[in-house]
Amino acid sequence: MSISLKLQNTKAAATKRIIRDLRDLEKFPVPGLGVSCPDESNPFLLHCNVLINDGPYRGIMIHLILHIPEDYPLTGPAGNIAPGLEFDSTYHGHIHEDRIHGHALCNDLLTNYASYFRHIDQGGAKQASGWSPGYTLSTALLQIITFFAEPDLSYTSSLPNINRLHDMVKQFKCLTCGHTYDQPNPPIVDYTVTNISQIDKSKNEELILKRELIEKLTCGVTKLNVLEDKICLGYPLLIKRDRYNRLWSELILELISYDAYVAEIQKSGGNKLDYYENFKFRSVTGKDYNHWLPIYINEEHFQKCQTLIQNSISIIHNGTALGSANYDFKPSMALNVLTTLMNKSSVQLFNGQMFQSKHAIEAYCHFLRLLMHFIDIYPELDNQINDTIENFTKDLDKRNKKYVPDIGEFLIKIALSKKYTFDNIKEYVYEEYFARQIYWIQRSNIIEDLLNIQIQHLPQIFQSVKVSNHLLVFNLEIATTFIFSGVKQHLDRSYGYPPDIVVENFQQRLKAIKSMNQYSDFVKAIKMDTIIKSPKDMIDLLIRSIKISNKQGYTTILSTAEEQDGKFDQQTRYIKQQQQYYNGKDKR
Numbered sequence: 001m002s003i004s005l006k007l008q009n010t011k012a013a014a015t016k017r018i019i020r021d022l023r024d025l026e027k028f029p030v031p032g033l034g035v036s037c038p039d040e041s042n043p044f045l046l047h048c049n050v051l052i053n054d055g056p057y058r059g060i061m062i063h064l065i066l067h068i069p070e071d072y073p074l075t076g077p078a079g080n081i082a083p084g085l086e087f088d089s090t091y092h093g094h095i096h097e098d099r100i101h102g103h104a105l106c107n108d109l110l111t112n113y114a115s116y117f118r119h120i121d122q123g124g125a126k127q128a129s130g131w132s133p134g135y136t137l138s139t140a141l142l143q144i145i146t147f148f149a150e151p152d153l154s155y156t157s158s159l160p161n162i163n164r165l166h167d168m169v170k171q172f173k174c175l176t177c178g179h180t181y182d183q184p185n186p187p188i189v190d191y192t193v194t195n196i197s198q199i200d201k202s203k204n205e206e207l208i209l210k211r212e213l214i215e216k217l218t219c220g221v222t223k224l225n226v227l228e229d230k231i232c233l234g235y236p237l238l239i240k241r242d243r244y245n246r247l248w249s250e251l252i253l254e255l256i257s258y259d260a261y262v263a264e265i266q267k268s269g270g271n272k273l274d275y276y277e278n279f280k281f282r283s284v285t286g287k288d289y290n291h292w293l294p295i296y297i298n299e300e301h302f303q304k305c306q307t308l309i310q311n312s313i314s315i316i317h318n319g320t321a322l323g324s325a326n327y328d329f330k331p332s333m334a335l336n337v338l339t340t341l342m343n344k345s346s347v348q349l350f351n352g353q354m355f356q357s358k359h360a361i362e363a364y365c366h367f368l369r370l371l372m373h374f375i376d377i378y379p380e381l382d383n384q385i386n387d388t389i390e391n392f393t394k395d396l397d398k399r400n401k402k403y404v405p406d407i408g409e410f411l412i413k414i415a416l417s418k419k420y421t422f423d424n425i426k427e428y429v430y431e432e433y434f435a436r437q438i439y440w441i442q443r444s445n446i447i448e449d450l451l452n453i454q455i456q457h458l459p460q461i462f463q464s465v466k467v468s469n470h471l472l473v474f475n476l477e478i479a480t481t482f483i484f485s486g487v488k489q490h491l492d493r494s495y496g497y498p499p500d501i502v503v504e505n506f507q508q509r510l511k512a513i514k515s516m517n518q519y520s521d522f523v524k525a526i527k528m529d530t531i532i533k534s535p536k537d538m539i540d541l542l543i544r545s546i547k548i549s550n551k552q553g554y555t556t557i558l559s560t561a562e563e564q565d566g567k568f569d570q571q572t573r574y575i576k577q578q579q580q581y582y583n584g585k586d587k588r
Contacts, residue, residue, distance in 0.1 A: 034186035076131035219257035220284035236289035
């Protein structure tokens with residue numbers, strides 16, 4: 001068995017990374033910002049000057065200290081106002097005393113954020129909610145510039161307050177680096193207080209977006225990126241086999257390159273792109289994985305990586321790439337594998353924290369764009385989707401778990417269909433959905449007789465299947481939000497990434513979905529409130545669902561009369577068998 005890759009000394013790796021980030025800042029300076037390292041023997045402590053370029057404090061220079069952790073970039077930096085400069089919560093709504101380094105910046109890219117809001121996860125927060133190891137010091141500093149532009153106070157900053165801040169900044173001197181207002185250390189890049197009005201904000205925003213995009217499309221291991229280095233980029237996967245020998249994939253929400261993946265294989269003694277079931281490679285964030293799948297970033301990236309993509313999909317689908325020609329890539333494999341991965345990423349999104357959910361949405365969109373491209377180049381996939389949907393609507397037998405194993409994956413196919421819409425077939429989907437729920441309701445043992453449900457039972461029934469109800473609403477929402485006519489063009493503008501505002505709005509919607517706690521809210525969310533208008537209607541639906549569940553073989557729930565009939569039939573069969581036995585004996 002192979003040994004998991006052990007990362008190099010984290011402090012040494014962090015030092016190298018900090019030096020690289022500082023060199024990048026020299027190469028691509030940020031307007032209104034200066035960064036220096038007062039003690040060259042300690043690169044984990046940086047001094048920064050930020051010239052605020054917008055808002056009520058425009059033209060004011062703030063002297064900051066960045067504290068870089070020794071496991072950087074796995075953990076992001078912390079930012080504090082320099083000691084002696086009393087820029088506190090009087091001047092900004094998100095400045096807090098951290099009792100270690102003084103006035104701390106509470107921004108979700110900085111670890112100060114996790115320190116201040118540690119009660120959210122009972123002390124488990126170790127990194128900022130929005131920080132990613134793929135980000136750089138440049139990313140954090142760009143966010144800091146934006147941070148100071150909006151004080152976010154509950155009141156409007158008064159002119160005396162602003163003047164007092166101006167005077168404070170002009171009188172401040174840093175005892176460590178010698179910074180003063182008249183002789184800034186480090187010097188501000190590109191503009192000064194006198195020419196701040198000449199800043200081209202649109203160009204600055206464009207620069208920020210480009211840098212953020214490059215950072216997103218950067219391999220977390222090699223630090224090469226798609227746009228400049230033409231690498232092949234994809235997601236690590238942990239693929240497991242269950243007791244029925246079925247393959248299950250877990251998505252690791254970070255991007256690594258083909259070269260990084262191959263290096264892991266070679267270090268583990270492998271020499272082929274196959275499925276390493278018993279191997280465990282280590283991702284940048286310390287997660288285990290044993291496989292890798294490239295994504296669609298643009299047409300050029302797909303053409304470069306197509307063979308690798310198809311090979312990877314074949315391995316995921318079959319469990320190996322070696323041996324029989326049966327393991328060769330077929331377009332149908334792409335449909336099966338990618339809908340599964342999209343569904344897996346949506347579940348991770350549903351279950352994850354805000355930081356994870358953002359990356360899960362991005363992964364969902366990357367796999368969506370890849371699948372849509374496969375449908376474009378292999379039109380038979382659209383026919384396959386439509387055939388599955390048609391069979392689902394026409395034949396009860398073709399609706400069960402043998403043909404449609406997962407409702408979430410099926411909803412993705414409906415959204416991708418060029419022939420059907422969800423509204424056309426939702427009655428069949430809901431019929432099957434509620435039939436499948438009966439199994440779990442029965443298994444919970446909350447009601448003795450499911451054929452005699454009373455109104456007071458409905459809250460208990462809802463609680464027994466609450467998570468799956470939430471997931472149904474969530475799956476409908478994510479399909480509606482991200483799968484629509486023209487989505488390819490929208491995603492292609494940002495190399496497969498959805499707009500931040502769309503992601504943020506969807507995250508807020510997710511909170512609302514998770515708060516649903518009763519059937520009346522649920523049926524409204526799935527637009528069944530015109531049919532299910534009362535608790536009695538809900539009970540009738542559940543009773544009908546029991547009958548369908550029995551037909552599908554999910555349950556065998558019988559009424560008292562049916563049970564008695566069954567016992568009578570069993571007794572009759574027994575008597576007939578006895579008679580046949582004795583009649584045969586008499587003939588002999």
